[in-house]
Amino acid sequence: MNDELTPSERAALRARIVGGAHDIKPVGAHRSAWVAGSLAAVLVVAIAGGVAATSTLSAPEIANTPTPSATQTIAPSPTPSLAPSPSATPTPTSAARVVTQPTSRFSFGCDAIASKVGAIFGGAAPVSVNALPQPRGNAWVSGPIQYAFAQAGDLSCEYDGADGTYAQVVVIADGQGALDDRNSFSGGTCDPQYPPCELVAGTFILVESYSATGLSLDGEDAAVWNEVRDLVSASPPSPQTWTPPTGSGRFPADCAALLPADRLAATLGLEQMQIKTEGRGGWSAWYWLVSDIWQAPPCVARSATGNPYDDPSTLALVWLPGGEWAFDNGASGDPLSFDGSRDEDRAVLSCSTIETTEVCHADVLLDATWIRFSLPEVVTFADRATAASAIASIMAESVYG
Structure with missing residues (x-):
């Protein structure tokens, strides 16, 4: 906990971070004006409060089916003979995973x-x-x-x-x-x-x-x-050639299905939360792209009863289905294990300081989708890894069942 900030100072910092995100300009507005929208900041987190959650941080073991071996049978005669051996059952192998690096559709950059x-x-x-x-x-x-x-x-x-x-x-x-x-x-x-x-x-x-x-x-x-x-x-654009990683399924386009509000509330030790797509105060190319093309609009989770502009339980989430190709370039931090992870799934936890306040977010690669979520202010600094792991585990269960 940061004892240097009073509650009013923390609220002011939170408001500044949130306010800095209000930069979407409505259509028809003068181009030199920055106009407020309705977006909350991804890193709206602080270091007060606690989390009532436990999580097993190791991934479940994968059972291996042994391959049948030949059995020797002794015939009832003085001279032993070997019975025909059953053919060994080959261990199923999955197709090689292919992760394609996208290329520009334009000849210029x-x-x-x-x-x-x-x-x-x-x-x-x-x-x-x-x-x-x-x-x-x-x-x-x-x-x-x-x-x-x-x-x-x-x-x-x-x-x-x-x-x-x-x-x-x-x-x-x-x-x-x-x-x-x-x-x-x-x-x-x-x-x-x-x-x-x-x-x-x-x-x-x-x-x-x-x-x-x-x-x-x-x-x-x-x-x-x-x-x-x-x-x-x-030089008109060329056809699209990028394809999602092989073996990845259709990711849920609904953030409430990915991170159920009741499960998140239980993890954070809260009574009731809501999670929904965050609106936009005006038009922007990036919001259209992630919402319409990638079916992954930004989401925010908050207390169902708190002040949306001063809610220490706020969690913001952005995601990119198929973003495995970019994960290692754009995500850095301490490795984070979580229940239910499979194959190439992985996660990292990163923290930084804004003025005097420590803020943290987790990057999770889940079924080839790159997810980033902020850790709410109610999570103490000491519990940040446990909370992040628990939230990632909830999402893994939502995807894989």
Whole structure:
């Protein structure tokens, strides 16, 4: 427990973390404005309270069926003879597991687009290029979510200028769904003040920038959009080639089925909890992608009776079905065992400090799906591994039975 923070100080920190996630911009809003949404932060955890849960941390043993061996039979005659031996029964073997690394559906990448975004940065080149979306105050965009675009073969590129100006370029092949979903936030039709209103070779292109000085960059965004349009027109996307790991089943798309609220409440020593898909305050490409394409919308669990903005039992969860290929790159921490794990399943526990508060989350690979969940504030620092293991075990039981 951190004795340096008073309850009011902890509440203020929690509010700052949650508030930092409210960065989804409604359709039609001015591009330089950051508008609050309804998302809670993935790392809304602290170090107060206790957990009334126990868990066996070792995976169950797998029984091996012995192979029948030949039996020697003695005939009732002076000369012994061997009876025919039964054929040995081969031990069943599973097909070799294949985990495919996704490849971009575009012949160009974020580095090539970097040479096209100069209008946003006053003609200068950006000082940094990120091919993975960064949280930037929105803790939902972490871990599995960062790899959702690459798994689809799409591009999500972020650029920073020397003065703090920021730009994002999203390029989504087969983008009709993205365009329709974005338009649904403006009455079902495209708002010409908030382009794009068209696809390029079936591709959805989104350019958004935020000026360090607060000036509108709408004209610069349009110029960059035209540059990226020319890239896509010259080299349309190729077909999708990525496939989920062999042997993985259909993962439950309902977070309440994956992590039943009553089981979670019992693990945390609480009377009643609820878990549900977290809403969005405006349109964003990443939310559409994980919800519509990967069927894995972000989820949040809370006390059924507590204040949603100051609830120490809050647990946030993000996931990427088929994300096994990215797990070892994006998940790090101390190994964590859990009941019901199979084959390639594994988990790690990671903690970090935000100001003076220790916050922890677990990354779990379960049936080829990468799951990240935060540990609630009611879990003490000493009990974090036990609680994380117990929660992962519940999810394993939900998947495998």
